[in-house]
Amino acid sequence: MKIVEVRGYHVGFSPNPAIGNSRTWIRRRDFLLVEIVTDNGIRGWGEVFSSPHAAAALIQTKLTPLILGQSPLAYRRLWETMVATHGYDRRGASMMAVSAIDMALHDIAAKSLGVSVAAMLGGALRDRIFAYASGPFIAEGTDPYGQYPGIVDECLKRGYRAFKPRAGVGPRQDGEMANAMRKQVGPDVGLMVDINQGYTARAAIDSAHRMADAHLLWIEEPVQPEDITGYATVAAAVPTAIAGGEALASLAAFKDMLEARTFSIVQPDLTVCGGYTGFMRIAALCAAYDLPVMAHAFGTVVNQRAALQVSSLLPASRGGGPAAYPYIEYDVTPNPLLDLQGPVTIESDGTVSLPDVPGTGLELDAKNLEPWITKTWSQTYQ
Numbered sequence: 001m002k003i004v005e006v007r008g009y010h011v012g013f014s015p016n017p018a019i020g021n022s023r024t025w026i027r028r029r030d031f032l033l034v035e036i037v038t039d040n041g042i043r044g045w046g047e048v049f050s051s052p053h054a055a056a057a058l059i060q061t062k063l064t065p066l067i068l069g070q071s072p073l074a075y076r077r078l079w080e081t082m083v084a085t086h087g088y089d090r091r092g093a094s095m096m097a098v099s100a101i102d103m104a105l106h107d108i109a110a111k112s113l114g115v116s117v118a119a120m121l122g123g124a125l126r127d128r129i130f131a132y133a134s135g136p137f138i139a140e141g142t143d144p145y146g147q148y149p150g151i152v153d154e155c156l157k158r159g160y161r162a163f164k165p166r167a168g169v170g171p172r173q174d175g176e177m178a179n180a181m182r183k184q185v186g187p188d189v190g191l192m193v194d195i196n197q198g199y200t201a202r203a204a205i206d207s208a209h210r211m212a213d214a215h216l217l218w219i220e221e222p223v224q225p226e227d228i229t230g231y232a233t234v235a236a237a238v239p240t241a242i243a244g245g246e247a248l249a250s251l252a253a254f255k256d257m258l259e260a261r262t263f264s265i266v267q268p269d270l271t272v273c274g275g276y277t278g279f280m281r282i283a284a285l286c287a288a289y290d291l292p293v294m295a296h297a298f299g300t301v302v303n304q305r306a307a308l309q310v311s312s313l314l315p316a317s318r319g320g321g322p323a324a325y326p327y328i329e330y331d332v333t334p335n336p337l338l339d340l341q342g343p344v345t346i347e348s349d350g351t352v353s354l355p356d357v358p359g360t361g362l363e364l365d366a367k368n369l370e371p372w373i374t375k376t377w378s379q380t381y382q
C-alpha cells in the first residue's frame, strides 16, 4: 500500500452572529482538511484548525514529497521524518502541518487493518466518553452573558451533563454568570469556564475567587498560553484546577509548563500537537506528572472523531465531576463542519459512544464539503 495523492481542502464559514470569547469576536472560522489517498483506494482525513494556510504551504513544499510513495503503515517513521524538517519553527505551523498528515495516516492504516484507530494503537479502555458542551459563547452588545441560560437549557435537553461557558468579560461579571449557572443546572452537572487567554494573572485570580461558589471543575487558559510565570501564579493562588495546552505544539513546550506546575489538566489539540503520535507522546509525559489529559477539539468532524479515538486511550482519573476524566469537548455553536455526518448523539448518561468501525469511522467525500470549500489543491505520486 502506497500513498499516491495528498489533497487539500480549505473550508470555512462565517458564524452569524459572531461568537465571542474574552479576546475576540469570531466572525470567520477557516480550516484545512487534508485527504490522503492510497494506491488501493483507501482514504484518510486530517485537519488543521489554526493557521490552515501556513500549514498548507508547509505540507505542499516540505511534507508531501516525503510521504508520496511511502506506506501509511509507517506512520511513526514518517512522523519522525517530517518533524526532522522543522528547523526553527518548532512550536507553530510546522507541527500543525505534521498533525494533519499524521491524523490521515492513522486513519488509513487503521482502515487497512479493518480496525478503529484506538484498536490499532493498542485497544480502547472504554467505549463511552463523557461529553461536555463547549459553550455558550459571549455575545456582542450590552449583555454579553445574557443568552447563557437559554442555551444551557437547550443543551440540557440534548443530554449534556457538563458545560464550559466562555468567561473573561470581567471578574465581577464572571462571578455573577458562573454562580447563576450553577443555580440553574443544580449540583450534579459539571461546570468549568474558558478564559481563552484573556486575563492578566491578577484578574484571573480575582475572577476565580468570585466564581468559587460555582464549584468549577477547571478554569481554562486564564492567561497567555506560554506565560509560565502567570500560569504558575494563578495555579498557586486559587483552589480550582487550571487547564491549558491547546495552543502548545511541541513536547518541549509541554515539558516547560509541567515542570513549572502550571496545569492541573492538560488539553493538547491533535491538530496542533503532532496528530496521534504527538498527542500520545504528550500523554506519556503527563502520566509522569500524574496529570489528566483531555483532547481539545473545536473544529470540524475530522478532529472531533480523532479526539474521540484518543479519549478512549487515556487512563481514567477522578477530578470531582459527574464522571471520571477524560471528558470530550463538543462545540455547541452552529457549526456545519462539525455536523457533516449529523449532530452528535448524547446518551442518557451524558456520554458519547466510541464507534467500533475502521479508522475513525468517517467516510467523507469532497462533495460533502462543497458548500464550504474556498480552495482546493492536490499533489500526486509520479
Ligand SMILES: [Mg+2]
Binding pocket: 194, 196, 220, 221, 246
Ligand atoms: Mg479552550
